Amino acid sequence: MATQECTRIVIIGATSAIAQEVAKLYAVQGARLFCVARDEQKVIAVASDLRARGAEEVSVYVADLRARDVHADIVARSQSVLGTIDCVIIAHGVLPDQHVLDHDVDATIESFMINAVSVISISHRYAEVLEQQGSGSLVGISSVAGERGRASNYAYGAAKAAMTAYYSGLTVRLRPAGVHVLTVKPGPVDTPMTKGIKMPLMVPPRAVAADIVRAVSRRAIVLYTPGVWRFIMALVRAIPDKLFVKLTKF
Secondary structure (H helix, E strand, O other), X not given: OOOOXXXXXXXXXXXXXXXXXXXXXXXXXXXXXEEEEOOHHHHHXXXXXXXXXXOOEXXXXXXXXOXXXXXHHHHHHHHHHHOOOOEEEEOOOOOOOHHHHOOOHHHHHHHHXXXXXXXXXXXXXXXXXXXXXXXXXXXXXXXXXXXXXXOOOHHHHHHHHHHHHHHHHHHHHHHHHOOEEEEEEEOOXXXXXXXOOOOOOOEOHHHHHXXXXXXXXXXXXXXXXXXXXXXXXXXXXHOOHHHHOOOOOO
16 A cells, blocks of 8 residues: 655644644654644644654644634645645544533534534635645544444534544545545543543553554555444444433443
């Protein structure tokens, strides 16, 4: 299988734990990075760390990604800085408390806007750029939670399901243009977003990041990380609906 080198990289949600670990792996290879995040102080600190690790160049763009009117400018600025873009990694999102969302429709819609709509908006814009280039990778971090709606996180899962379906379509659309699309489906990851949550098979973000970098190099289409989740979710999807709805604690 062909491999791909990424030296000019856009990272959306660059202060997330997984994104930081991915950026570190590319930084030691001397990559040029364009990092987008909402927290100015934190993304500046991330950029400083990446430069110290060997990144050739790290540019910072501060934006609240819920505001779709800034998405076009993010894309234009990253093109201006990097020129040809080798890889775009979409890593922003929130993990809302489902118990709160159960009784707050506005919070439910807000979480969907962040985890699905803003991701689709940014991904669509970069898809057009990469399609015009005829090269590059578009990587979206979804979740195994999008495989099937569960009582414990169905709002989050619904947004990830929408993202996964959208990326599946982009994969087919962009393949003839020579553009690689990767949908990443992590299981539980030990990050600040999951602080206080204990789940089986939880892994550190650096493990997920290493899997992502390898999957980009191999031009994989879907990545379950750790790989055991491919088999776990196949079993979950196979549970009959009548039995599934009785699994109230699932």
